[in-house]
Amino acid sequence: MIKYIGRRLLMMIPVMLGVVLLVFSMMYFSPGNPEDYILGDMATIEDKEAFREEHGLNDPFLVQYFNYLIHALQGDLGTSYTTKLPVWDEIMERFPTTFKLAVFSTFIAIVIGVSTGIISAVKQYSIWDNISRFIAIIGVSMPTFWEGLMLIILFSVILRWLPSSGFSTWRHWILPAITIGTHSASSVMRMTRSSMLEAIRQDYIRTAMAKGQKYSVVIWKHAFRNATIPVMTIIGLQFGRMLGGSAISEIVFSIPGLGNLIINAIKVKNAPLVQGGILFMAVVMSLINLLVDVLYAYVDPRIRSQYVSNKAKRKNPVAEEKAKEGV
């Protein structure tokens, strides 16, 4: 197991180097020079030249890239152009908010997704099943920002139950968490349904039923327990996605999270903050994906044995889901 984790961590390294390269070159080749942004139009050419020298901006691309990498490895992601604070500090100030939002949203995704998924599976082809599946597809089809605005109209403007922006009290969290959560709830619902169906079709369920056990007991004790593994992993994946992908929702609800920070930084070409922020997100998302895979391997002996023997072709629903959704 440890060997497996170690290997996965090693595999992360080239990917992270690639992420840095991608973001770094995007910023490097984009029009405009940092010294113009920072020093402004009143600075003299000598000032600008001095700035370029000081920050190593005259070095060749690769030298700059490696300098950035070396600093990043030491935990130094540079200084934000606008606030002049260390990028790391800025990220750390925002990350807890994004994290908390993701936790709340995941909670909502679980409540909605798992319950409707089970009902759908147990009453397959019933009206409930059809309705749930229909709603699930609508759920993934709505743009989150639109859903957010509609919820604001309904709950803040018409009903006046909930605040529309900010994040000071728990009531502020409800609308954004629902907005982000319902999107993921759809994936959770579909995964719950299909793994429940698969579980119900297993022989031992039929055996249990044949033995005259109560239907509900069979569903809960046997089918659901077996279906939890893929459901939990999809939840983990969705959680990782929320950390990175809720940027627009953060803007809709004026939540000062990491995504909001990065989008604003992109708008003003605050390169160190953009690079640091995206790198940070990539690392966190990769770590969560790794964690999910490891957990999956840990709870499912079949998968674990595959990793140990490392040859059998694996049929891993999580991997498939990842491929499908482009996580």
Next chain:
Amino acid sequence: MKKFVAFALTLILVLTMLSGCNQPAPKVEEPAKVAKDTITLVTDVEPDTLDPRRGNSVANNIPMRLIHDSLMFMGDDNVFQPRLATKWEFIDDTHIRFTLREGVKFSNGDPFTSADVLYSLARTKLDSTSLSTMKWYDEVNSKAEGPLSVVLAMNYPYAPALQVLCGGRTWIGSQKVMEAMGEEAYARNPVGLGPYMLDKWTTGASMELKRNTNFWGEPAKTEKLVFKYSGEATARVIAMETGEVDFAYYINGSDIKRVNEIPGYHVERGPSAKYYTIVLNMQNPKFADERVRYALSYAIDLEALVDAGFDGTANVMSSIIPSTVEGWKDTYGKWEYNPEKAKALLAEAGATDLSFELHILPTAEFQKLAEIVQSFWAKVGVTVNIEQSALAAREAQGPWEASIRNGNATEITGILIIYDSLFASRVGNNDDKLDEMLMQLQVTYDKAEREKQIHALQDYIYKIRFTIPFAETDTIYGVGDHIEGYEFTYQISNCNIPEWVAYKK
């Protein structure tokens, strides 16, 4: 009966006066009002720094006006008032002597001296955002004549110098603390001379201030202030509806009725110094022909533009500067909207398939204005590509072929700075006469002579049509009825917040 009422009223009046400030007035009619210890305000943009030389935006100056202080102050009445300086006199055209207030202390208890003034002003020359307004200032020859007296030197006579010293880029910070903790740390956690001091700043969410007990003047009436930040005007209105805030900046025209309908809140509205203009870059040969510039201006129905763009909270300008500014005069009356004339002029100038870029800042408001302008110009055969980028991104400064800009300066030189040929990235003025006139205005101290020059400038700039100024907007605040002591000001960062008392509802 009437007599009795009159008598009772007189009695109450006398008693109130006798009791003075020390004793609470006898409460006759109202139940006991309890003052809140915190006033919560919501505005649109969070400041990016509290560095005293970086007061270059309203967003920064709202808290800076409370945390820092300046040598003097100028309110809506355009009269200088003493702040940190009690007296000032021009020694000659390029030297001003300031006598500083005695016994002033920073929020940490350190004494304020002339060294802090010289240090703070010298710093403005080292930062690009303040340098542009401080080019006249000669930091090398400015000297202290003692702990409470300084002589500020100027590189050349500069009429608006005193106005510049009224805060903004010229807040006074503590030399000792800045040197000890470093400028960047100071910018996040300043020690200032204002009525409030920073308590807690949660980037992205809120800024909390508390009363500065070392403040030299009348202490702030309310113990704590909380500033919240919300970029959406709608969200700021909702914050009043839910009672989350006592005061809101920047209310949209479409929300005025709604705010007035919220129980316990009302709108305060008045003219502002904020105006909007279309800027043509004169370095660009496309606009070299005066007929093209005239055509572009005739093509726009300014009334429709202003009405649709601001939902009835702005007025069409009738001069190139907003009407709140010193020396304003009605230059051209009603705007001539004449697309036929525009087409004819374009044809005459041979500019039949004119196409250029129009730069705006990335807000919904600018987007809307740009789309309207784009559509008007399209009707006379001019194609415009809208480009947008944030102000903080330096590329927003241009030079763009054309742009829509807003200005918020209250002082004439600050407004006309876009026409300065040194400020090449906006208008990119290539007209020597205009440059000469602007220069002359800067060195003219005499009031009557200044007014004459400002009038001439308005006529001349209207004639050459480098810009199409179109709207001066109203300032609209949402104010809780429970706030006492509120006074309207069109200079948004000058709100008299330290004098406010908010009562519990």
Next chain:
Amino acid sequence: MAENEKPKAVLARKSQLKDIIHRFMKNKAAVLGFVIIIVLVICALFPAQIAGPDYTEQNLRNRYQPSSSEHILGTDELGRDMFTRIVWGSRTSLTIGLASIMLACSLGVTIGLIAGYYGKTVDNILMRIIDVLMAVPNVLLGISIVAALGNSTRVLVLAIGLGSMPAFARVTRSAVIMVREMEYIEAARATGASDGRIMWKYILPNSLAPIIVQVSMGLATSILTISGLSFIGLGVPAPTPEWGSMLSSGRAVIRDYPHIILYPGIAIMLSVFAFNLFGDGLRDALDPRLKT
């Protein structure tokens, strides 16, 4: 040999196709999706005939109008007809969506084919590149590309295409891995066919099902992403009508005139919904084993 095989294969494919269509038509939801897509495509092809030619026509004295016989969906903040703009908006969304998916598909399928066919080191390297793209959240990747290169239609296609590409690569790769062990591939190899020919002639056609499904799903996602980018002001430049930017400009008046936000949102939702349903239906029809 190939000549001998052809008629048989064609015949087999024909009856297979019939089966697929039959299975698809039985799926009501998928048919619904298909119908919506047809309507969308018609809107995108003939917007002028359906809603009138001038989507930029402003009437500044007639702003924020609710639905009426003159303007069935009302007018927006500049007095433009919402219906006209929504119909024209379908052209924007579909064009950029299709172009970016074509880009994503051609790049992704190529990478997936090569990675899946050669395996080992080639696979490892290519998949790490895909991992890099996947590690950056799609929205942020799009935003940074647009911010760096400017917001033109071409850049949008690139930004969205790059973001959707990994899914194609992964789907293709796993399909290829399944197919490449098949006997007929062995047979082809034995006849001395080149790698390129094997990939193009034998592996790709047999891995097509999941790729086709991914095209539909990818279109759904890319329509969402376009509207998201436009919503934050980094989408299609004005005055081109785009659903996301229409929605965004209605934000300031969300309380008084919610219709400005409502209708473009419904347009986005319906189209994404249709491509999702269609994709789901295709998946079931193409590979009945996967049906749940």
